[in-house]
Amino acid sequence: MKKHIDKILIFIASIVTGALISISFSENKTDTFFSMKSIEYKDAIEQRNLLYKEISDLKESNNEIMYKLRSYNQGEEKHQKVMDDMKLQLSDYGEIAGTTALEGSGIVIKIKDGYYDISESTSYEIERKTLHATDAALLLNELRSIGAEAISINGYRILNDTGVRCDWAFITFNDNNQSYEGQPFYFSALGEPDELEAALLADGSYLNRLIIRGLEIEVEKRDDLYFSPTNRVLDFQYMQREDS
Template identity: 45%
Template sequence: MKNNKQFYFVFLASIILGVLISTNFNLEQIGSFTELNAKQYKDATEERANLYKEIGNLKENNIETKDKINDYMKEDEKNEKILQDMKSQIVDYELFTGLSKVEGPGIVLKIKDGNINLEEDSEYETKSKIFHDNDMALVLNELRKAGAEAISVNNHRVVPWTGVICSWAFIGFDDNSMESAPFNIYAIGDPEKLKTALLEDGSHVKELIIRNLYVEIEERDNITILPTTNNKESQFMKRYENN
């Protein structure tokens, strides 16, 4: 009987201990609450105030940092816009100065000397049927005046400073390159407008036809003109700065 009482007591104690363990009951925490004296309370209050102040400073720094990041992003966008504008201007300059390959609608003006009969033609008629350097210069000027945006003589890209000279059976250019007949002059622009301007009365192309030179004008939907190989740099002129 005595052994049974001990057994039940141990069994009951085990159950109570198990319940306490399962509910995370901490006997040591009982009576752990302590009262602070005046100095400890003052120190704790000051520490809490300092922590609040540090948190406030961190929030302000965070806001300032975000503002700087936004400013940098706006500045980067502004610089990127300026850079893109500069690149666009460079592309435009390359188009007009012949430094880039271009394509577009236009015409092909084919010119070559007329049929010369040395036995029947006089000296004047013979010279009249030959396509000279001054003829080329006048034709190029007429194309520019008619609105040609890009011009090429055979494989030679015509640029603003292009000059021509007669070199026997060839047309020579300012970079010492030469092109021979027949001359295929490619011009990008409004095909109808270019053709009309070249064939109107008083034009030099019309005069070439009257002089019995071979002249043919072909309209095309797309013409490709290669860039110039003459990358000439200015040696004497410089930009005028008006202060």
């Protein structure tokens, strides 16, 4: 009788153990399933939002194009509207490329080598107080980075690919070796005068480093700046349109 009772207890214990294992496995599987589904759902929501934004941008762009087309096709002067719009775009491209004269507000930075006595000053002092081609290049990059819309040095129009060289006491340019600019150097920049001045004189700016080195520097805000068009012939040998 005792053996039968033991067998029955073992049988019941086996059933209970199996049930517990089954329940535990089922819960883990359910958690994993819902966890994976929630991640997939989150990714799907993000993807949907991106698609909605792309569709919205395309609709806005399409509306602008349709508006232009309607303006071109209305009235007797539709061809003149097309020509006027093309001229306006050509003017914008000319301003970016530097082939169009510009005028407006901005700043002028006057730079001269600092004072030194050639017979008494050390070579280190002379080097520190001299404006080098590297200094001019870094200052040009700083002007571009703070938002200058046009730049010139002593009236010479600086383009996006213009580089500077040092030729004794003069600055020359990599795109026109016939032009020599001497001291004082006037760096003119077109833009909002207060913002340009604040950025140039901020702690850590390159212009501040030149001031600390002892160069003679003056910054003047102007409302009557003029930038003549470049006299360069823009001949690109390797650049091609993607759809050409």
